[in-house]
Amino acid sequence: MTNSLNDIRHAKSMIFIGSNAAENHPVSLLHILHAKEVNNAPIIVVDPRFTKLAAKATDFVRIRPGTDCAFIMGLINVIIQNGWQDKAFIDARVAGFQEMAEVATQYTPEEVENITGIPASEVTRIAKILANNRPTSLTWCMGGTQHHIGSSITRAFCILQLVLGNMGKSGGGTNIFRGHDNVQGATDMCVLSHSLPAYYGLAEGSWKHWCRVWDVDYDWMVSRFPDKEMMGKKGFTLARWYEGVNQDDKIHQQPLKALLQWGCGTNSNSQFHKVKKALDKLELVVIVDPFPTLAAAITESDNIYLLPCSSQYETSGSVTSTSRQIQWRDKIVEPVHGSKEDYDIMKGLVERLGFADKFYKNIKQVPEDITLELGKGSLTIGYNGQTPDRIKKHKDNWHTFDIDTLQAKGGPCDGEYFGMPWPCWTTEHPGTPILYDISKSVAEGGLPFRNRFGQSTTYIMSGREENQLAAEGVCNPGSEVKGGYAEFKDVVPGTNWKTDLSQETIKSAIERGMAPFGNARARCVVWTFPDQVPIHREPLHSPRPDLFDKYGTYDDKPNHYRVDTQYKSQQDPNLVKEFPFVITTGRTVEHMGGGAETRSNKYLSELQPDMYVEINPTTANNMGIREGEDVWIESPEGGKVKVMAKVTERVDEKTIFMPFHFGGTLMGQTFTGNYPEGHAPYVFGESANTCTNYGYDIITQIQATKDGLCKVSKA
Numbered sequence: 132m133t134n135s136l137n138d139i140r141h142a143k144s145m146i147f148i149g150s151n152a153a154e155n156h157p158v159s160l161l162h163i164l165h166a167k168e169v170n171n172a173p174i175i176v177v178d179p180r181f182t183k184l185a186a187k188a189t190d191f192v193r194i195r196p197g198t199d200c201a202f203i204m205g206l207i208n209v210i211i212q213n214g215w216q217d218k219a220f221i222d223a224r225v226a227g228f229q230e231m232a233e234v235a236t237q238y239t240p241e242e243v244e245n246i247t248g249i250p251a252s253e254v255t256r257i258a259k260i261l262a263n264n265r266p267t268s269l270t271w272c273m274g275g276t277q278h279h280i281g282s283s284i285t286r287a288f289c290i291l292q293l294v295l296g297n298m299g300k301s302g303g304g305t306n307i308f309r310g311h312d313n314v315q316g317a318t319d320m321c322v323l324s325h326s327l328p329a330y331y332g333l334a335e336g337s338w339k340h341w342c343r344v345w346d347v348d349y350d351w352m353v354s355r356f357p358d359k360e361m362m363g364k365k366g367f368t369l370a371r372w373y374e375g376v377n378q379d380d381k382i383h384q385q386p387l388k389a390l391l392q393w394g395c396g397t398n399s400n401s402q403f404h405k406v407k408k409a410l411d412k413l414e415l416v417v418i419v420d421p422f423p424t425l426a427a428a429i430t431e432s433d434n435i436y437l438l439p440c441s442s443q444y445e446t447s448g449s450v451t452s453t454s455r456q457i458q459w460r461d462k463i464v465e466p467v468h469g470s471k472e473d474y475d476i477m478k479g480l481v482e483r484l485g486f487a488d489k490f491y492k493n494i495k496q497v498p499e500d501i502t503l504e505l506g507k508g509s510l511t512i513g514y515n516g517q518t519p520d521r522i523k524k525h526k527d528n529w530h531t532f533d534i535d536t537l538q539a540k541g542g543p544c545d546g547e548y549f550g551m552p553w554p555c556w557t558t559e560h561p562g563t564p565i566l567y568d569i570s571k572s573v574a575e576g577g578l579p580f581r582n583r584f585g586q587s588t589t590y591i592m593s594g595r596e597e598n599q600l601a602a603e604g605v606c607n608p609g610s611e612v613k614g615g616y617a618e619f620k621d622v623v624p625g626t627n628w629k630t631d632l633s634q635e636t637i638k639s640a641i642e643r644g645m646a647p648f649g650n651a652r653a654r655c656v657v658w659t660f661p662d663q664v665p666i667h668r669e670p671l672h673s674p675r676p677d678l679f680d681k682y683g684t685y686d687d688k689p690n691h692y693r694v695d696t697q698y699k700s701q702q703d704p705n706l707v708k709e710f711p712f713v714i715t716t717g718r719t720v721e722h723m724g725g726g727a728e729t730r731s732n733k734y735l736s737e738l739q740p741d742m743y744v745e746i747n748p749t750t751a752n753n754m755g756i757r758e759g760e761d762v763w764i765e766s767p768e769g770g771k772v773k774v775m776a777k778v779t780e781r782v783d784e785k786t787i788f789m790p791f792h793f794g795g796t797l798m799g800q801t802f803t804g805n806y807p808e809g810h811a812p813y814v815f816g817e818s819a820n821t822c823t824n825y826g827y828d829i830i831t832q833i834q835a836t837k838d839g840l841c842k843v844s845k846a
């Protein structure tokens with residue numbers, strides 16, 4: 132999130148695309164509705180469904196799932212054709228604009244209508260609203276990402292904001308409302324398979340950096356891997372761990388024998404029936420969770436251990452909010468029912484694996500020393516200025532911060548921003564409330580765009596050479612260099628701002644009024660991606676095979692996160708004949724994720740006791756289906772669920788929607804008897820993910836759980 136939830140109060144218009152914040156981020160509505168009421172800011176909601184957020188919108192745009200990139204490129208095209216782009220901003224701070232604009236011309240309003248189902252006149256009308264009401268705050272959530280072109284879609288969102296000149300401005304920005312509590316922190320620590328913490332990647336220099344932070348010998352680290360190639364190779368993703376066992380798609384490493392799930396709902400994986408098959412085959416499954424979770428019930432072999440851990444109320448430590456704020460949590464009660472804190476379980480595991488002398492030798496006081504260690508290493512994102520003492524001071528004085536600006540007025544935190552939003556470069560820095568804002572000095576929380584990709588580039592697409600640094604005279608106030616500059620290095624010989632643990636490099640940059648990471652342009656062209664400029668590609672399983680010639684998918688990608696991944700070989704033009712409905716999935720306010728927590732809460736279970744599928748009344752009438760009756764939903768991958776019909780105009784005639792919070796029943800068989808006695812959730816049902824299709828983003832491997840095809844029939 133470039134801005135913050137609170138900063139949305141300054142928006143002059145808002146666009147939510149693939150976000151149902153009214154159900155999934157209800158607290159944010161406080162700020163969204165403030166902007167609507169006080170600034171008279173229009174709210175545009177782009178969603179295949181008329182959601183609870185759409186009910187608060189001024190403009191609802193119904194879109195066919197998986198076609199957002201075409202819509203956004205269409206908006207960009209209309210904006211440029213009418214000369215509504217922010218020319219000064221683009222000239223000063225954007226790279227690759229020409230190449231991108233050329234691609235956008237293909238997406239005329241009529242072509243956008245053909246692809247997305249949004250009337251051409253609406254495309255032009257929405258573009259005009261955005262042009263006339265700047266700055267716009269743009270929010271996307273999972274409706275934008277869970278597609279095989281999710282990374283192109285999200286890049287298109289960012290480019291739209293660049294074209295309108297809405298980046299680095301209060302009331303503007305790209306504001307991705309994050310998922311779980313502390314998921315921003317989890318992402319920053321990279322609890323993922325493709326990078327070391329803080330986005331350092333897996334290069335040799337990255338390993339050496341973290342070895343220095345952990346005070347672990349680099350050669351010892353190398354000796355832990357079969358070879359150096361494996362050390363630098365991305366691992367399996369959570370979305371496809373089960374391929375390591377089932378190998379329906381060929382894998383490129385040893386088969387998996389054991390699985391440790393630490394706070395994971397299991398039924399959150401697409402093609403869930405394949406997950407169950409893998410769970411049964413594994414030699415060892417360990418679950419660390421406050422609840423037994425579905426894995427415990429659904430696994431039929433006796434290979435499973437449950438390690439009950441405490442919840443957030445029974446532990447303390449630092450967490451990172453969606454607005455990049457670091458916050459301190461105090462323990463409310465001691466762990467109940469003999470559960471242990473996550474820290475204790477982790478320590479016990481590390482001790483038994485024999486690594487405690489390596490990784491725990493500098494951790495004396497838990498959790499303060501952990502926060503300090505991750506801050507010491509995470510220089511890339513400026514986690515070093517937020518010491519436990521400062522974070523606790525913010526918690527104790529939260530009432531001194533202004534709701535509009537997030538800045539403290541007087542008191543012990545005077546002038547600082549709440550939670551010292553990262554990057555917070557030094558222990559004197561106030562935090563960065565808005566990323567890429569050049570109206571303030573870097574020492575006061577301003578920043579330019581980051582220089583990461585060299586200083587000049589010749590585009591492969593056009594052969595044009597362009598300087599990647601910001602234009603002359605474009606910089607934060609007080610900058611010693613009046614214009615673009617490269618990242619800082621060699622202040623301490625042999626290091627750069629990311630690897631200099633003394634932090635002298637960072638300090639010297641700030642003293643000179645400059646950003647440690649340089650002052651560059653934001654890129655519209657990513658020359659290392661398969662689509663250098665975002666383009667539309669039809670969902671793998673699409674209801675529009677007539678578009679495959681022009682907007683087909685990628686070639687299959689072998690050895691992608693260690694798994695051969697299918698694209699073209701999945702895009703079968705005949706599939707729609709047998710599976711004519713588009714399936715999309717998501718959330719409801721009453722439940723959370725896989726539902727282990729909320730279906731174990733009797734009040735929430737009472738509010739939403741049933742698994743259901745949303746079906747349009749016309750579709751239901753044509754099939755003779757009544758509200759509350761059971762229907763079968765079947766996927767092309769062999770998954771099949773029997774669920775209750777919720778007949779509603781929220782969805783159109785070609786689309787169905789299922790929440791993914793249920794579990795306990797799999798293709799008609801119920802497993803709730805397998806929970807430890809007294810631990811089965813109050814309510815259970817089929818999992819939507821038994822019907823989600825094959826499909827993974829070409830860059831991130833996120834599962835395509837928001838588009839796909841299915842068959843619907845009366846049960």
Ligand SMILES: Nc1nc2c(c(=O)[nH]1)N[C@H]1C(S)=C(S)[C@@H](COP(=O)(O)OP(=O)(O)OC[C@H]3O[C@@H](n4cnc5c(=O)[nH]c(N)nc54)[C@H](O)[C@@H]3O)O[C@H]1N2
Nearest residue numbers: 149150151155196197272273274310717718720723724837
């Ligand atoms: N109550 C509750 N709150 C939650 C969660 C929860 O489970 N329950 N989960 C948390 C987590 S982990 C996350 S990641 C966030 C997610 O928050 P959201 O992303 O808002 O949640 P979803 O309901 O999955 O999807 C949002 C919307 O995307 C729409 N959509 C589907 N396909 C498309 C498409 O192709 N294009 C567009 N434009 N829209 C599409 C869906 O109809 C849905 O209304 O919520 C967090 N908050």
Ligand SMILES: Nc1nc2c(c(=O)[nH]1)N[C@H]1C(S)=C(S)[C@@H](COP(=O)(O)OP(=O)(O)OC[C@H]3O[C@@H](n4cnc5c(=O)[nH]c(N)nc54)[C@H](O)[C@@H]3O)O[C@H]1N2
Nearest residue numbers: 394395396397399419420443716717724725726727791836
């Ligand atoms: N079809 C479909 N599938 C989806 C999605 C979708 O929109 N549609 N969304 C995807 C997204 S965005 C997400 S984030 C995933 C979510 O999927 P999961 O993360 O698998 O789902 P949750 O149920 O939120 O799982 C969190 C688990 O953590 C446990 N937990 C809570 N607090 C603690 C704690 O302090 N310590 C430990 N150790 N455990 C704790 C909970 O009891 C729960 O079992 O689902 C993904 N899957």
Ligand SMILES: [Mo]
Nearest residue numbers: 309310311314
């Ligand atoms: Mo999420």
